[in-house]
Amino acid sequence: MEKIIVKNSEIEFEELEAKVKRKILSRGGSMMAVEVHFNKGGIGEKHSHSKHQQISYILEGEFEVEVGDEKKVLTAGDSFYAGENVEHGVKALKDSVILDVFTPQREDFLD
Known part of the structure; x- marks a missing residue:
């Protein structure tokens, strides 16, 4: 289950x-990296992972981010960490892109 070299232009959304x-x-x-595009108002519902850790890096745009009991507005260059069983979610305040890195790989994304 490897995809070592990836050209973004060749990947379908x-x-x-x-x-x-x-x-x-x-x-x-x-490890797995996932690029997620949100139109303004798009929501990543608050959830948690029982077997995964996640780091998210804001590539462009602006998100309202909740991790545990903390809520902040993050913009390009900002990031957050969500450990196992930590609730987290995002709302795009404008058209935005986020890079999610997971460990272990999210096999449910590959179905």
């Missing part, structure tokens, strides 16, 4: 809902 779509980027070993 997977539409998750009307305002959210993603591309699965490189993956290998226990």
Whole structure:
């Protein structure tokens, strides 16, 4: 389950809902990178992962981010960490892109 070298231009988007779509980027070993595009108002519902850790890096735009009990507005260059069983979610305040890195890989994304 590896995808070592990936050209972004060759990856199709997977539409998750009307305002959210993603591309699965490189993956290998226990890591996976995913690029997620949000239109203004798009929401990544608050949730947690029982077996995954996640770091998210804002590539462009602006998000209202909740991690645990903390809520902040993050912009390009900002990031957050959500450990196992930590509730987190985002809302795009403008058209935005986020890079999610997971360990272990999200096999549910590959179905």
